Amino acid sequence: xxxxxxxxxxxxxxxxxxxxxxxxxxxxxxxxxxxxxxxxxxxxxxxxxxxxxxxxxxxxxxxxxxxxxxxxxxxxxxxxxxxxxxxxxxxxxxxxxxxxxxxxxxxxxxxxxxxxxxxxxxxxxxxxxxxxxxxxxxxxxxxxxxxxxxxxxxxxxxxxxxxxxxxxxxxxxxxxxxxxxxxxxxxxxxxxxxxxxxxxxxxxxxxxxxxxxxxxxxxxxxxxxxxxxxxxxxxxxxxxxxxxxxxxxxxxxxxxxxxxxxxxxxxxxxxxxxxxxxxxxxxxxxxxxxxxxxxxxxxxxxxxxxxxxxxxxxxxxxxxxxxxxxxxxxxxxxxxxxxxxxxxxxxxxxxxxxxxxxxxxxxxxxxxxxxxxxxxxxxxxxxxxxxxxxxxxxxxxxxxxxxxxxxxxxxxxxxxxxxxxxxxxxxxxxxxxxxxxx
Amino acid sequence: xxxxxxxxxxxxxxxxxxxxxxxxxxxxxxxxxxxxxxxxxxxxxxxxxxxxxxxxxxxxxxxxxxxxxxxxxxxxxxxxxxxxxxxxxxxxxxxxxxxxxxxxxxxxxxxxxxxxxxxxxxxxxxxxxxxxxxxxxxxxxxxxxxxxxxxxxxxxxxxxxxxxxxxxxxxxxxxxxxxxxxxxxxxxxxxxxxxxxxxxxxxxxxxxxxxxxxxxxxxxxxxxxxxxxxxxxxxxxxxxxxxxxxxxxxxxxxxxxxxxxxxxxxxxxxxxxxxxxxxxxxxxxxxxxxxxxxxxxxxxxxxxxxxxxxxxxxxxxxxxxxxxxxxxxxxxxxxxxxxxxxxxxxxxxxxxxxxxxxxxxxxxxxxxxxxxxxxxxxxxxxxxxxxxxxxxxxxxxxxxxxxxxxxxxxxxxxxxxxxxxxxxxxxxxxxxxxxxxxxxxxxxxxxxxxxxxxxxxxxxxxxxxxxxxx
Numbered sequence: 001x002x003x004x005x006x007x008x009x010x011x012x013x014x015x016x017x018x019x020x021x022x023x024x025x026x027x028x029x030x031x032x033x034x035x036x037x038x039x040x041x042x043x044x045x046x047x048x049x050x051x052x053x054x055x056x057x058x059x060x061x062x063x064x065x066x067x068x069x070x071x072x073x074x075x076x077x078x079x080x081x082x083x084x085x086x087x088x089x090x091x092x093x094x095x096x097x098x099x100x101x102x103x104x105x106x107x108x109x110x111x112x113x114x115x116x117x118x119x120x121x122x123x124x125x126x127x128x129x130x131x132x133x134x135x136x137x138x139x140x141x142x143x144x145x146x147x148x149x150x151x152x153x154x155x156x157x158x159x160x161x162x163x164x165x166x167x168x169x170x171x172x173x174x175x176x177x178x179x180x181x182x183x184x185x186x187x188x189x190x191x192x193x194x195x196x197x198x199x200x201x202x203x204x205x206x207x208x209x210x211x212x213x214x215x216x217x218x219x220x221x222x223x224x225x226x227x228x229x230x231x232x233x234x235x236x237x238x239x240x241x242x243x244x245x246x247x248x249x250x251x252x253x254x255x256x257x258x259x260x261x262x263x264x265x266x267x268x269x270x271x272x273x274x275x276x277x278x279x280x281x282x283x284x285x286x287x288x289x290x291x292x293x294x295x296x297x298x299x300x301x302x303x304x305x306x307x308x309x310x311x312x313x314x315x316x317x318x319x320x321x322x323x324x325x326x327x328x329x330x331x332x333x334x335x336x337x338x339x340x341x342x343x344x345x346x347x348x349x350x351x352x353x354x355x356x357x358x359x360x361x362x363x364x365x366x367x368x369x370x371x372x373x374x375x376x377x378x379x380x381x382x383x384x385x386x387x388x389x390x391x392x393x394x395x396x397x398x399x400x401x402x403x404x405x406x407x408x409x410x411x412x413x414x415x416x417x418x419x420x421x422x423x424x425x426x427x428x429x430x431x432x433x434x435x436x437x438x
Numbered sequence: 439x440x441x442x443x444x445x446x447x448x449x450x451x452x453x454x455x456x457x458x459x460x461x462x463x464x465x466x467x468x469x470x471x472x473x474x475x476x477x478x479x480x481x482x483x484x485x486x487x488x489x490x491x492x493x494x495x496x497x498x499x500x501x502x503x504x505x506x507x508x509x510x511x512x513x514x515x516x517x518x519x520x521x522x523x524x525x526x527x528x529x530x531x532x533x534x535x536x537x538x539x540x541x542x543x544x545x546x547x548x549x550x551x552x553x554x555x556x557x558x559x560x561x562x563x564x565x566x567x568x569x570x571x572x573x574x575x576x577x578x579x580x581x582x583x584x585x586x587x588x589x590x591x592x593x594x595x596x597x598x599x600x601x602x603x604x605x606x607x608x609x610x611x612x613x614x615x616x617x618x619x620x621x622x623x624x625x626x627x628x629x630x631x632x633x634x635x636x637x638x639x640x641x642x643x644x645x646x647x648x649x650x651x652x653x654x655x656x657x658x659x660x661x662x663x664x665x666x667x668x669x670x671x672x673x674x675x676x677x678x679x680x681x682x683x684x685x686x687x688x689x690x691x692x693x694x695x696x697x698x699x700x701x702x703x704x705x706x707x708x709x710x711x712x713x714x715x716x717x718x719x720x721x722x723x724x725x726x727x728x729x730x731x732x733x734x735x736x737x738x739x740x741x742x743x744x745x746x747x748x749x750x751x752x753x754x755x756x757x758x759x760x761x762x763x764x765x766x767x768x769x770x771x772x773x774x775x776x777x778x779x780x781x782x783x784x785x786x787x788x789x790x791x792x793x794x795x796x797x798x799x800x801x802x803x804x805x806x807x808x809x810x811x812x813x814x815x816x817x818x819x820x821x822x823x824x825x826x827x828x829x830x831x832x833x834x835x836x837x838x839x840x841x842x843x844x845x846x847x848x849x850x851x852x853x854x855x856x857x858x859x860x861x862x863x864x865x866x867x868x869x870x871x872x873x874x875x876x877x878x879x880x881x882x883x884x885x886x887x888x889x890x891x892x893x894x895x896x897x898x899x900x901x902x903x904x905x906x907x908x
Contacts, residue, residue: 045505047505047506047507048509048784049506049507049508050508050510051510051511051523051526052510052512053512055513055514067488067489068488068489068490069488069491070493071490071493072494073494073495074513076445079493083491087491090489093565094565095486095565146703147702147703147704183704189826190825190826192824192826222826225826230671230672260482260483260584261584262629366822366823366828367820367821367831367832367852367854368821368832369830369832369851369852373620373627373628374627374849376850378669378832378850378852378904378906379830379904380828380829380830380904382828396828397828397855398854398902398904399671399830399851399852399902399903400904401851401852401905401906434906436672436902436903436904436905
């Protein structure tokens with residue numbers, strides 16, 4: 001079972017007191033316990049069952065403006081004692097940096113709101129097995145499906161974050177996730193696709209039949225892809241991957257990239273970065289949200305932020321260290337974004353597909369071809385051709401390329417936003433990208 | 439060598455008894471114990487940005503019968519915790535019955551020394567070197583906008599306890615030293631990254647000022663990229679340089695030849711054993727036995743000694759890479775390719791050092807044979823879709839080739855190809871095989887493991903280059 005707050009607090013206090021005794025002027029510590037149970041199936045048979053029980057301590061000690069850290073999974077006090085000593089020794093000889101410090105006291109989170117992030121329901125392994133049987137049963141109905149895999153994971157976490165300024169905060173979270181991967185085959189050539197659901201509460205999990213059916217349908221639709229000619233064309237990003245645009249934005253507006261001068265959006269604050277119809281929000285206080293949190297990884301209160309308003313970049317993602325470098329206060333984004341999303345567009349999915357005669361509709365990208373410094377973007381892709389509003393045939397072995405600066409300015413959003421992940425975007429169109437194929 | 443049961447309420451013989459009792463009706467399995475120490479020291483933006491020391495210890499208890507794997511892991515090495523894991527494994531496999539395979543080959547070979555790189559260089563001297571890197575690169579002029587350098591060092595001790603008290607042990611050092619530089623000229627910014635590493639001490643890679651070579655290489659790449667033009671888009675001839683570009687081999691065919699995907703018939707290669715999958719003259723091996731290389735292992739994470747596995751010989755598909763589970767189910771033997779990121783992870787068949795061996799052509803011959811194409815010298819990462827066989831990798835240094843001559847540098851672009859057919863498009867294999875500098879990490883099913891690659895220069899007849907210029 002998951003350990004309680006008192007147990008974790010005791011270890012956090014031990015670390016703070018001992019570090020101070022050895023000469024630390026400031027201390028930050030996080031203690032985590034997590035228990036995870038996973039069952040996976042393959043072709044309707046049990047494949048793997050996995051149970052994990054993990055502890056972690058992350059400790060940072062400061063001596064004035066010097067700083068060093070240790071991480072360990074062994075919570076025994078004899079081990080911690082040795083590691084604290086090692087951490088203090090390293091701190092003493094690490095050069096100081098005037099920006100090293102704990103967060104300002106007045107920015108710290110004052111109360112912990114129950115955001116409905118913990119479901120204590122335990123879903124026993126036989127229930128998981130029943131669930132997975134249904135997933136695979138539905139996924140393998142069509143004879144073109146030659147292989148199915150399905151998995152169910154249940155996670156329970158508890159943590160405490162503390163520092164030597166008297167901050168102590170923590171709470172339990174849970175996560176249930178289920179996935180199905182289906183492989184389809186025709187004429188010896190295979191394609192793979194998947195469906196995935198992740199929720200804080202068991203009761204919110206998608207029906208197993210839905211997960212199986214979506215994975216199978218998608219894998220079958222991809223069969224017999226063609227490689228198309230290289231051309232400039234409008235590219236529509238399916239909802240599964242359109243959120244990647246927001247992840248790119250998040251990296252480019254992190255205070256570290258801005259302060260280090262390594263972002264293509266440096267000096268773009270208060271300028272138009274997207275079309276003026278676009279608003280982007282990062283809201284940590286959504287009930288049951290997968291990215292929800294009371295405070296960031298330093299204990300700083302997090303509140304909803306409008307990152308982009310009417311196309312204009314309004315905020316960076318700021319932590320304490322890089323905030324000091326930029327002369328800005330932390331806005332509770334140490335550790336990144338929380339629940340990040342585009343506000344819905346105005347066009348329906350159908351209208352978006354019909355807005356031109358011909359589009360390329362991308363359902364999957366592969367590779368890590370985004371460069372945050374220059375904004376250059378080039379990735380492998382697969383998806384479908386869209387002609388007169390209809391998906392006509394599958395496409396693969398192509399690349400799409402452009403530059404984020406230009407791509408951001410040419411975005412049109414559909415109105416089909418769903419809150420399925422921690423970062424969410426509706427279907428979106430980027431007018432005119434270069435597609436390389438034959 | 440770690441004593442995992444010191445300071446616990448259980449001793450080795452009691453642990454062995456639990457293992458033997460738990461696995462008595464299973465086909466295979468073991469108790470895997472791991473003690474992992476690592477450090478990371480980062481210089482960034484003229485400052486020591488972070489210094490972190492990690493100490494992690496735990497066990498992963500695995501029972502395997504038929505195709506089913508039951509796994510339980512914990513940080514807590516104690517009688518109660520092991521008992522709980524044992525109950526958990528037995529419960530999962532309660533309806534199965536297997537026969538334990540005791541056979542595991544022995545070895546006296548060792549491919550690296552038992553040193554702890556973290557302790558073999560003082561903290562002060564690491565900080566000094568990082569500062570020297572910063573000063574050295576910044577002395578190259580105001581064009582230098584940002585310098586990042588870091589040390590990553592680790593020491594991992596593992597102990598594998600199999601049924602009936604078979605115990606296998608290994609101690610593994612690993613280091614990496616990286617430099618990244620951002621240059622700015624006329625409002626344009628570009629990055630260059632280079633690094634070195636392997637299973638030795640830091641100083642083996644840095645002595646006699648050789649750290650300056652690492653800096654110079656990162657600086658050179660960034661400088662080349664400052665002059666880069668938009669990359670072309672479409673199908674064309676591609677010449678790959680020797681060494682690190684062999685991640686093409688790793689992505690295009692390496693993953694597709696891992697035993698699990700072929701047993702499950704989800705790899706595009708699963709029906710191609712014994713067939714021609716590459717041009718004549720193409721030979722590819724996966725070798726775990728190279729001394730001190732990043733991907734080398736004395737024994738794999740199931741205790742099997744590693745070997746040099748021939749995957750493709752003169753174009754013909756010869757072997758898959760196997761761990762014990764997939765080998766048993768496919769009626770063959772483990773190739774010593776069973777690996778896991780840590781005690782928190784199940785064993786999977788993985789690559790070690792994947793290499794295409796030298797042929798007879800010179801790089802000049804390749805380039806002069808190309809009318810229009812690109813010459814790719816260095817890459818970032820890659821990725822593959824095992825099932826469709828499509829793979830990509832990103833160029834970080836590449837040039838146009840026009841009429842047999844190397845032209846301007848081009849911007850980073852993704853190259854995409856089809857695994858089962860790409861090696862048939864290899865028309866010339868160079869005589870200049872080179873190992874990568876020791877920086878690769880391969881990801882599979884959420885597990886990262888250190889790997890190496892090697893290849894000579896090669897000419898590929900046709901590949902799609904994902905640039906922006908039509």
